Amino acid sequence: MTKRVLLAKPRGYCAGVDRAVVTVEKALETYGAPVYVRKEIVHNKHVVETLTERGAIFVDEADEVPEGALVVFSAHGVSPAVHEEAASRQLRTIDATCPLVTKVHQEAKRFARDDYDILLIGHEGHEEVEGTAGEAPEHVQLVDTAEDAAKVTVRDPSKVVWLSQTTLSVDETMVRVNQLKGRFPELQDPPSDDICYATQNRQVAVKAMAPECDLVIVVGSQNSSNSKRLVEVALQAGANASYLVDYAREVDEAWLDGVETVGVTSGASVPDILVMDVLSWLADRGYGEVQEVTTANEKVAFALPRELRKALKDNDLQDSVR
Numbered sequence: 001m002t003k004r005v006l007l008a009k010p011r012g013y014c015a016g017v018d019r020a021v022v023t024v025e026k027a028l029e030t031y032g033a034p035v036y037v038r039k040e041i042v043h044n045k046h047v048v049e050t051l052t053e054r055g056a057i058f059v060d061e062a063d064e065v066p067e068g069a070l071v072v073f074s075a076h077g078v079s080p081a082v083h084e085e086a087a088s089r090q091l092r093t094i095d096a097t098c099p100l101v102t103k104v105h106q107e108a109k110r111f112a113r114d115d116y117d118i119l120l121i122g123h124e125g126h127e128e129v130e131g132t133a134g135e136a137p138e139h140v141q142l143v144d145t146a147e148d149a150a151k152v153t154v155r156d157p158s159k160v161v162w163l164s165q166t167t168l169s170v171d172e173t174m175v176r177v178n179q180l181k182g183r184f185p186e187l188q189d190p191p192s193d194d195i196c197y198a199t200q201n202r203q204v205a206v207k208a209m210a211p212e213c214d215l216v217i218v219v220g221s222q223n224s225s226n227s228k229r230l231v232e233v234a235l236q237a238g239a240n241a242s243y244l245v246d247y248a249r250e251v252d253e254a255w256l257d258g259v260e261t262v263g264v265t266s267g268a269s270v271p272d273i274l275v276m277d278v279l280s281w282l283a284d285r286g287y288g289e290v291q292e293v294t295t296a297n298e299k300v301a302f303a304l305p306r307e308l309r310k311a312l313k314d315n316d317l318q319d320s321v322r
C-alpha cells in the first residue's frame with residue numbers, strides 16, 4: 001500500500017481573514033490591551049485563543065464593551081444597528097469587515113433603495129447574514145433551506161433579486177437559485193459573484209483532489225461556514241470520508257484504516273501552521289509523501305481598515321518628530 005498525502009492549494013487564510021487578524025494585532029500594538037472585539041474576529045479557535053492571550057477581549061455585543069473603549073468589528077460584518085449602538089456608547093471603532101462582505105452590503109442597500117425584494121441565500125443565524133440583512137430588514141428575506149425557497153413570497157415577481165452569503169457551496173447555491181427561478185422566472189442575479197474568490201477557489205481545489213482520496217481532512221472550526229462546506233464538497237466530489245478538525249490531535253487513528261491517499265486542506269480562517277501540524281502527524285504514521293494539488297495562485301490583498309491606517313500613519317509621524 002502506497003501511502004501519500006494530497007495537499008490542496010489554495011487553502012487556508014484568505015485576504016479578508018489576513019486583514020482582520022492583522023487589524024487586531026496592530027490595534028493591540030498601537031493602542032495597547034485591552035482591545036475589544038465584537039464576535040470572533042474570524043471563525044477559528046486557534047486565532048481567537050492566540051489573540052486573547054495577547055490582550056484581545058472577545059464579546060458578543062457592543063453593549064458589553066465599556067463606554068469609550070476601542071472595539072473591532074469582525075470580518076463577517078455588522079448591521080447599521082450595531083454601528084449605532086457603538087456610537088451611542090461613544091465606543092471607538094475599527095471595522096475589519098471584509099471588503100467582499102461590504103460589497104454584498106452595498107448591493108443589499110442599492111436594491112432596497114430601488115424597492116426590490118431581496119432573497120438572501122445563506123445560513124440562518126450566521127453573523128454575516130445578520131449583518132447583511134440588517135442593511136435592509138424591510139426588503140431582505142433569508143432563504144436557507146429548500147423549504148424556505150418553496151415558501152418564500154414576494155410583492156412583485158418582476159422586481160426580485162437574489163444575493164448570498166460569501167462562504168456558501170457554489171453548487172448548492174445554484175441548486176437553490178434554480179429552485180427560486182422555477183418560482184420567479186424574472187429573478188435577477190447579483191451584479192457580480194457574492195460567493196467570494198477564496199471560498200470558490202478552496203472548493204475547486206478540493207474537487208480536484210477528492211476523487212483520488214480515501215479520506216479528506218479539512219482543518220477548520222465547527223462554526224466556520226466555508227470550512228464546513230469543504231467537507232461537504234469533498235464528499236460530493238468522491239472522497240470516501242471527510243472530517244473537520246481544529247487541531248492535529250483531533251484526527252482519529254481509526255480514520256486511517258485501509259487508507260492510501262489522504263487529502264488535506266483548510267478553511268479560509270485557518271493559519272497554515274495548523275495544517276503543517278496535521279502533515280507531521282500524518283508523516284509520523286507513514287504518510288510522509290506530500291504532493292500539492294494546485295488549482296489557482298491567489299494574489300489578492302486588502303489594505304488595512306482606514307481608521308487603523310490613519311492611526312499607524314500618525315504614529316509614524318510622531319516617531320519621526322521624536
Ligand code: SF4
Pocket residue numbers: 014015016017075098099100101166167196197198199226268
Ligand atoms: S472568506 Fe471571502 S468574504 Fe470571507 S473574509 Fe475571506 S475573502 Fe472575505
